[in-house]
Amino acid sequence: MARLTYLDAGRVALAEEMRRDPTVWALGEDLGRGGVFGQYRGLTEEFGPDRICDAPISEACILGAAVGAAMMGTRPVVEMRFSDFALCAVDELVNQAAKARYMFGGQSRVPVVVREPVGMWRSSAAQHSQSLEAWYVHIPGLVVVCPSTPADNKGLLKSAVRCDDPVVYMEHKSLWPLEGEVPDDPDFMVPLGQARIVREGRDVTIVSWSQQVNIAAEAAAKLADAGISAELIDLRTLWPWDKPAVLASVRKTRRLIVTHEAVSVAGFGAEVAATVAERLHGDLRAPVRRLGAPRIPVSYAPTLEDEVRVTADGIAATAREMVGPG
Amino acid sequence: MVEDARSNSDVERLRRHHRLMWRIRAFEEQALRGLDEKVVLGAIHPSIGQEAVAAGVCANLACEDILLSTHRGHGHTLAKGAEPLAMMRELLGREDGNCGGKGGSMHIADFSVGMLGANGVVAANIVIAAGAAHAVKLRQEARVVCCIFGDGAINRGPFLEGLNWAAVFRLPVLFVCEDNAFAATTRTAAMTGGEGPIVRARAFGIPGVEVDGNDVLAVESAVAELLGALRTGDGPRFLCARTYRLTGHTGADPATYRPKAEVEARWKEDPIARVAAHLRLAGVPETELAADAETGQAEMRRAYQQAVATPYPRAAHAYADVQDVGDPRAEAY
């Protein structure tokens, strides 16, 4: 075990995979100087500028080139800088990367990892703060990963690099400095599609992912103080998502809150809520609750920005309502 | 056209082009009949009148060289060496089509001959080609990548991004703008600022030439020269091949947006007729020229009949080849 930040865990994961497999390479803007957040620091020194490839500000070409290079037998890791800018490469991701294998009848695979830093980061406003994970879960062919801890950022990134499908890998910007214990083992992997039970509980299940898991954990701690036992599940990957883990938990607690930083309307929480309602309707002791952002863009001023945040107090209050005075 | 096509090797070369161009023409004419019979299912974009570009470009490509094409890609794909039967099956949405019936005309790919796909999105192949060439360079392979796109594609962003990328990384990619004067129903010139493809390529520092795209030997030799430079590692090259789309944009388009007289005049520049004229001058008898056409037509008729007799894929096949992780068939996701 080593104590690493979320950021360094990702950096170590990529370095290990690049040492293991010479076909892995990374491309993106400013990578030669470590990337905008420093996620690539030191990698050019070890792997050289061909494998840590500086790119022009050409998001469509960065992603499109990765598709072509993946079809030719390499494993590109694409850095999109902010998930907001990845919108300049939606054709390349949605129409090309996600569809090539299927559309060509299985003749090719597109093993690319598309790193898209997501989420609110103080006063970054509407074009540098979005959480658009649900968009990509909607696209057949893509895998969607949203790590919330340093260990997961290592283990999931390694799994993403080894995966033959295109993976949208969403790191949360406010998690970069978060420290945690991370296994040193170069073969430490976190499987795609396996949720993590962050905390066991009896009264209510809280499902979340990415940075929102930490807020939900705070809520669960507050609830414990108030005598309510919450089970917290970190989905880790949204496609595939660990339905069995969620259904098993809700069968036990018979109450579900799903919370995410993204806009609530048509967010991935809706999919989780609908699935639980379809399977467990008669077992539920309270209606399923979704807690996400209102359908407004993220603002700059703290007072406005905070309006879209789902807080630990908000989650705890919802759980208390659901569990009731009983 | 070369002045003297009377040397044996020139005649041989022209004859090969003549046969291939007839095969392409016959494939598409057969596909259009299939469309009339409602057996070809989706939109098809014929390249009738543009066969010299496909033949002249691909004559310079080895099997291991890579080709990326467009929605108007039947000719390019045949010229790269794909089997017409598999292609016809694909157009009919049948089992054992190149893509198992999942792609249709606009998504034909044949990786076994280095054909990395037609594309339903205009200009999208340009950035993919840049990446394929990037991988070739990273892996220090000897092959080259060729990307064919239409004159309409030069107005999309990926054209700018892809050309710049190829220039920055000095990639072994040949860009071929197949300029047939139209983008769907629009005259491309009316929607294009500046002086067009070659000037734009030069602005990125990519040397390029323009050729008469209905002159197969001119295309072939221009590409030979450009690929010569490419194969020495001198970075990307650009070809603009001027041609004309003799049919509608799709099989269903009567192309009433252009005067009949214009099209009739362009038929006089039919690239197949031009090759035939040279072969005639070189003494190839009329019967042999006719035989080239008939052989191509018979081959494509057979392919069509066999394709018609091939079953549609089983419905369960719809779930195959989506992805490994989170496979839609798996219960446990």
Ligand SMILES: Cc1ncc(C[n+]2csc(CCOP(=O)(O)OP(=O)(O)O)c2C)c(N)n1
């Ligand atoms: C991004 C995109 N926009 C629009 C279309 C619809 N479309 C299909 S072909 C075509 C015209 C393309 O013209 P050009 O690039 O010159 O190729 P050509 O059809 O002449 O071979 C258009 C507009 C598309 N397929 N993709």
Ligand SMILES: [Mg+2]
């Ligand atoms: Mg055109």
